[in-house]
Amino acid sequence: MSQAKRRIDHLVLAVRDLDAAGLFYERLGFQVGARNRHPWGTENRIVQFQSSFLELITVGDASLIPPHSPGHFSFGAFVRDYLAKREGLAMLVLDSGDSKADARLFAERGIGRFEPFFFERKGRRPDGSETHVAFTLAFAVDPGVPNASFFVCQQHYPDAFWNPVFQQHPNGATNVGSVRVEAADPISHAAFLRAFTDGEREADAPVFALRNHGQIEIATQASQGGLTDFSVHVPDVAAVAIRLEEAGIPYVARASAITVAAVDCFGVNLHFKTTS
Structure with a gap:
């Protein structure tokens, strides 16, 4: 078994009630972050580890979700449609050092012909002060597994995102x-x-x-x-x-x-x- 060059960056866990899910994960012994809002209608809370994280996600405002279109994967539309059928682990995300290059690579390999997706948002440090994070995503699709989505994520300001304070969990998870x-x-x-x-x-x-x-x-x-x-x-x-x-x-x-x-x-x- 050979080792791939990538690591798990995060898992996207689609839930209908974000607060209830956050409370449940706290009962499991995880430290769960504050609610964040995306401009395309989804909202999340994060459980951060040493080099990966869990993204609890729900639809906050469906009117903001853009539709899928040729060459453009709609993150919000996938989450909305997934939640219409079930809750669960909707997306697997690996790390990327260059998502634009990965998007081209996925197209060459026939697993995704989507434009890279850049977004940014404000974040909070452990002391409550504001910080800035930004990401570029490159999507891939296996039609044989329609109930899942796959993408890689490039973090443009990793030092503003990863923080040892957020990685301390009562259950010891690493x-x-x-x-x-x-x-x-x-x-x-x-x-x-x-x-x-x-x-x-x-x-x-x-x-x-x-x-x-x-x-x-x-x-x-x-x-x-x-x-x-x-x-x-x-x-x-x-x-x-x-x-x-x-x-x-x-x-x-x-x-x-x-x-x-x-x-x-x-x-x-x-x-x-x-x-x-």
């Missing part, structure tokens, strides 16, 4: 570990992921290893398909189990992992795992 995608045709989706992750093109690879101990797992579609599971690294799963019991959150313990099922976790299976 990073996103793995993501599971279910596809009707896993072999075809593996070819897509080889192009998307920039990993070596190993035939029928069930797992793509990423930088910073991350990985993407491919499985045969069991239900709706798409991105169904993710894990976070924690130092002590036993301590997580105690926290969940105290919070009244159901879980299943298996070996060195604790799982909160999708039915209890806004549509996605969440695994707490110890780092190996």
Whole structure:
């Protein structure tokens, strides 16, 4: 198994009630950031780790969402349409050092012909003072997995975004570990992921290893398909189990992992795992 050049940048978790989801993730033991608003109608709250983050997202003002158009992927429209069907893990995002170049690369590889998408917004430092962050996104699509979207994200002011204060979580979580995608045709989706992750093109690879101990797992579609599971690294799963019991959150313990099922976790299976 060869390691791709990219790492998991973040996961986009679509929820219908952003405040309820934020409260739930706090009960899980995460530090959840304040609400942010996008000019295209979505709103988010962020759970930041050492080199990745979770983006809890909802639709705030549907009237602001632009439609999809030739060559333009509408982030807001995808989230809106996803939430019309379900809640859950809607988008997998890897890092990028040059999203414009990646957009050209995705077009050459036949996995996305979309213009790069630049946006910026104000942010808050831990002391409450204002800061400025900006991003450029390059999208890729696998038609065989319609319930998921994939893109890479270039951060233009990373020092204004990443902050150790935001990365301290009561449950000890340090990073996103793995993501599971279910596809009707896993072999075809593996070819897509080889192009998307920039990993070596190993035939029928069930797992793509990423930088910073991350990985993407491919499985045969069991239900709706798409991105169904993710894990976070924690130092002590036993301590997580105690926290969940105290919070009244159901879980299943298996070996060195604790799982909160999708039915209890806004549509996605969440695994707490110890780092190996």
